[in-house]
Amino acid sequence: MDTAALPTKDRLIRAAAKLFRTHGYHGVGLNDLLSEAAAPKGSLYHHFPNGKADLAIAAATWASDEMLRVIAASFAEAETFEDGATTLCFKLAKLFDLTGQQDGCPIGSTLFEGPGNAGFLEYADRCYSGWIAEVHDHASRFGLDAAEAGRRAEHLFLLIQGGWQLARARRSSDVLRSLPALLEMQPQTTIAPA
Amino acid sequence: MDTAALPTKDRLIRAAAKLFRTHGYHGVGLNDLLSEAAAPKGSLYHHFPNGKADLAIAAATWASDEMLRVIAASFAEAETFEDGATTLCFKLAKLFDLTGQQDGCPIGSTLFEGPGNAGFLEYADRCYSGWIAEVHDHASRFGLDAAEAGRRAEHLFLLIQGGWQLARARRSSDVLRSLPALLEMQPQTTIAPA
Amino acid sequence: MDTAALPTKDRLIRAAAKLFRTHGYHGVGLNDLLSEAAAPKGSLYHHFPNGKADLAIAAATWASDEMLRVIAASFAEAETFEDGATTLCFKLAKLFDLTGQQDGCPIGSTLFEGPGNAGFLEYADRCYSGWIAEVHDHASRFGLDAAEAGRRAEHLFLLIQGGWQLARARRSSDVLRSLPALLEMQPQTTIAPA
Amino acid sequence: MDTAALPTKDRLIRAAAKLFRTHGYHGVGLNDLLSEAAAPKGSLYHHFPNGKADLAIAAATWASDEMLRVIAASFAEAETFEDGATTLCFKLAKLFDLTGQQDGCPIGSTLFEGPGNAGFLEYADRCYSGWIAEVHDHASRFGLDAAEAGRRAEHLFLLIQGGWQLARARRSSDVLRSLPALLEMQPQTTIAPA
DNA sequence: CATGAATGAGCGTTCATTCAT
DNA sequence: AATGAATGAACGCTCATTCAT
Numbered sequence: 096m097d098t099a100a101l102p103t104k105d106r107l108i109r110a111a112a113k114l115f116r117t118h119g120y121h122g123v124g125l126n127d128l129l130s131e132a133a134a135p136k137g138s139l140y141h142h143f144p145n146g147k148a149d150l151a152i153a154a155a156t157w158a159s160d161e162m163l164r165v166i167a168a169s170f171a172e173a174e175t176f177e178d179g180a181t182t183l184c185f186k187l188a189k190l191f192d193l194t195g196q197q198d199g200c201p202i203g204s205t206l207f208e209g210p211g212n213a214g215f216l217e218y219a220d221r222c223y224s225g226w227i228a229e230v231h232d233h234a235s236r237f238g239l240d241a242a243e244a245g246r247r248a249e250h251l252f253l254l255i256q257g258g259w260q261l262a263r264a265r266r267s268s269d270v271l272r273s274l275p276a277l278l279e280m281q282p283q284t285t286i287a288p289a
Numbered sequence: 290m291d292t293a294a295l296p297t298k299d300r301l302i303r304a305a306a307k308l309f310r311t312h313g314y315h316g317v318g319l320n321d322l323l324s325e326a327a328a329p330k331g332s333l334y335h336h337f338p339n340g341k342a343d344l345a346i347a348a349a350t351w352a353s354d355e356m357l358r359v360i361a362a363s364f365a366e367a368e369t370f371e372d373g374a375t376t377l378c379f380k381l382a383k384l385f386d387l388t389g390q391q392d393g394c395p396i397g398s399t400l401f402e403g404p405g406n407a408g409f410l411e412y413a414d415r416c417y418s419g420w421i422a423e424v425h426d427h428a429s430r431f432g433l434d435a436a437e438a439g440r441r442a443e444h445l446f447l448l449i450q451g452g453w454q455l456a457r458a459r460r461s462s463d464v465l466r467s468l469p470a471l472l473e474m475q476p477q478t479t480i481a482p483a
Numbered sequence: 484m485d486t487a488a489l490p491t492k493d494r495l496i497r498a499a500a501k502l503f504r505t506h507g508y509h510g511v512g513l514n515d516l517l518s519e520a521a522a523p524k525g526s527l528y529h530h531f532p533n534g535k536a537d538l539a540i541a542a543a544t545w546a547s548d549e550m551l552r553v554i555a556a557s558f559a560e561a562e563t564f565e566d567g568a569t570t571l572c573f574k575l576a577k578l579f580d581l582t583g584q585q586d587g588c589p590i591g592s593t594l595f596e597g598p599g600n601a602g603f604l605e606y607a608d609r610c611y612s613g614w615i616a617e618v619h620d621h622a623s624r625f626g627l628d629a630a631e632a633g634r635r636a637e638h639l640f641l642l643i644q645g646g647w648q649l650a651r652a653r654r655s656s657d658v659l660r661s662l663p664a665l666l667e668m669q670p671q672t673t674i675a676p677a
Numbered sequence: 678m679d680t681a682a683l684p685t686k687d688r689l690i691r692a693a694a695k696l697f698r699t700h701g702y703h704g705v706g707l708n709d710l711l712s713e714a715a716a717p718k719g720s721l722y723h724h725f726p727n728g729k730a731d732l733a734i735a736a737a738t739w740a741s742d743e744m745l746r747v748i749a750a751s752f753a754e755a756e757t758f759e760d761g762a763t764t765l766c767f768k769l770a771k772l773f774d775l776t777g778q779q780d781g782c783p784i785g786s787t788l789f790e791g792p793g794n795a796g797f798l799e800y801a802d803r804c805y806s807g808w809i810a811e812v813h814d815h816a817s818r819f820g821l822d823a824a825e826a827g828r829r830a831e832h833l834f835l836l837i838q839g840g841w842q843l844a845r846a847r848r849s850s851d852v853l854r855s856l857p858a859l860l861e862m863q864p865q866t867t868i869a870p871a
Numbered sequence: 872c873a874t875g876a877a878t879g880a881g882c883g884t885t886c887a888t889t890c891a892t
Numbered sequence: 893a894a895t896g897a898a899t900g901a902a903c904g905c906t907c908a909t910t911c912a913t
Contacts, residue, residue, distance in 0.1 A: 266410060507702070509702075641839030720877060
């Protein structure tokens with residue numbers, strides 16, 4: 096993705112999304128941001144009057160929307176919920192590899208440590224709810240009742256979050272690809288007691 | 290837990306574990322650390338010659354050991370794996386509430402953004418492996434074969450990590466208490482302790 | 484005084500006069516000025532090509548003219564020089580209270596610290612000379628000879644300047660009301676109007 | 678006065694006193710201060726934890742004490758109150774010339790525009806009260822009763838403040854030397870009506 | 872073993888100004 | 893005549909670290 100042609104504001108948002116995700120809110124300086132975005136110092140406050148915090152919200156919004164697109168694309172052509180979930184996890188694994196095997200959840204990295212903590216957490220909650228709702232919708236589309244759809248959507252969300260954490264520590268995307276196997280709950284399977 | 294009586298080094302470690310977990314590695318300044326630990330200005334580099342990075346490793350070590358203790362205590366008196374997992378999740382929920390409903394994984398918060406990134410991630414991996422191995426051991430003790438024990442241990446780990454993230458965004462420990470229900474994939478099967 | 488209906492340029496001048504007087508030339512940013520004046524961003528350099536410095540001169544001019552009007556009004560209906568001086572001091576005390584008990588000499592606050600220091604000081608001198616001349620004229624009108632009129636005019640000027648300083652520190656207008664007593668050096672003498 | 682041999686903290690205080698007096702609190706940047714004091718950037722916050730505001734208070738304190746010394750020295754060898762007041766005004770005129778003919782009241786310039794405005798004004802009031810009290814003491818020593826001593830002390834204070842303002846605008850110390858003439862209140866003098 | 876004074880690079884932010892429209 | 897987007901220098905301040913004692 097060549098960002099050089101984008102307007103300054105968008106270059107700032109993408110630079111922020113990228114850097115915050117890897118180094119966390121406090122781990123990224125404005126100078127890092129500005130040089131990554133090839134933007135002059137003064138323009139940050141022109142586009143984001145409240146500075147770094149505003150930019151973090153914008154970056155989180157952009158990253159959250161990207162995630163919604165990945166979810167939608169994964170389930171769009173799926174024939175079962177498991178299919179969609181598997182595609183999603185594999186897509187995320189591929190993205191994890193592409194971005195250097197060191198990125199966690201873009202929302203958490205960006206918003207969990209910010210200064211306007213209360214507002215940041217609230218906004219993270221909204222993003223997460225959006226993701227879960229999107230998965231929920233697809234689960235419903237496959238015929239699951241509301242309770243089961245909700246349960247599965249949250250389960251998948253939690254596994255992905257946990258997967259990001261573990262993949263990051265292991266510097267390996269394999270854990271993300273192994274998530275679907277944990278999601279499959281086949282009531283017909285029995286495990287023999289020891 | 291009254292930390293006032295502890296030696297300076299331990300007070301520093303606990304202060305670091307507490308603050309890093311909430312605000313992340315870069316979100317905590319040495320002044321914050323020193324004043325939280327009620328430690329004199331110069332003592333940090335006396336006890337931790339490499340400074341903040343050393344302290345972060347020590348804090349992660351301490352936090353990881355605490356987690357191992359919580360895991361051990363949860364499974365010690367359990368009659369089934371599900372029992373132990375449930376106890377663990379409830380204990381973590383309680384701790385989450387006690388520490389202000391804003392703390393995520395103590396290892397990830399402390400080590401994922403550090404400067405010596407490579408070494409930090411490696412160390413995080415070791416901590417995580419230790420947690421999973423501890424759960425694995427208990428699963429084996431309850432008669433699960435190695436593959437199933439590994440699968441369940443990792444599943445629980447991932448759910449807890451995801452649970453911490455979601456609980457943090459929602460500022461609610463409820464999600465942690467709901468994790469065991471997602472873990473039980475074969476409700477009809479009971480597993481006898483070994 | 485409702486300034487909303489005034490043209491932008493006048494709103495800028497009054498906003499500048501108000502803010503410079505309280506916070507000093509360097510203590511007021513263009514943003515403060517623009518928002519106090521409810522003026523659009525670009526309009527400052529339209530009306531004042533040399534920017535802040537031009538505006539400061541305009542504000543000082545306006546404030547100086549206001550002071551001349553207050554002096555004139557105070558002496559206009561006076562029957563003696565002391566009468567006029569007393570009225571003036573009481574009017575200034577009232578204005579001091581109305582504007583928040585924190586304002587000093589509008590000229591000094593605006594011009595003494597500016598960047599084009601030489602020109603600013605020269606202009607301040609002209610303003611001050613104007614005030615003293617105005618008082619001198621009234622003193623002459625009451626029959627004082629040139630030397631005595633000059634002496635009294637300067638004495639009153641100095642007391643008012645000192646009074647503004649002390650009133651500001653004490654946040655009290657009382658000192659301004661006490662000035663006439665210091666001016667009266669020959670209580671037994673009455674001076675007939677010319 | 679060679680300040681090079683003084684400790685860093687004192688060099689900072691003197692640099693601040695000098696620069697604030699000429700350019701005002703907001704007109705002086707930390708870089709100006711630091712280079713005038715030949716001090717490294719980090720040491721300012723070592724000596725003055727609250728930064729510029731702390732330094733301003735320290736500078737005002739030092740300047741106020743200097744003024745008290747000048748007052749004391751002026752009255753110490755005086756034979757009458759008028760003598761002392763005259764010596765004081767002449768000393769101040771000399772200092773005015775020595776420091777570039779552009780300095781006003783060191784307290785007002787430093788404290789009237791600061792950010793911690795309330796505290797700054799309060800402190801300025803205390804300084805001014807100290808000066809007035811010092812003059813009052815000398816007046817009493819010359820046999821004036823409390824009311825007259827207070828009246829004369831405040832009168833002299835106001836004239837000096839006004840004198841500083843006018844001297845600054847005129848870039849001339851003459852006005853300071855003319856103050857004693859205004860202070861002389863000879864009840865026996867009568868002015869003939871016109 | 873333990874301390875706190877000292878430091879300069881870098882922080883996030885605001886500044887007065889320019890200029891194309 | 894009137895505007896607001898854009899800018900880089902400077903702002904006051906905090907940082908992790910060093911070192912003499």
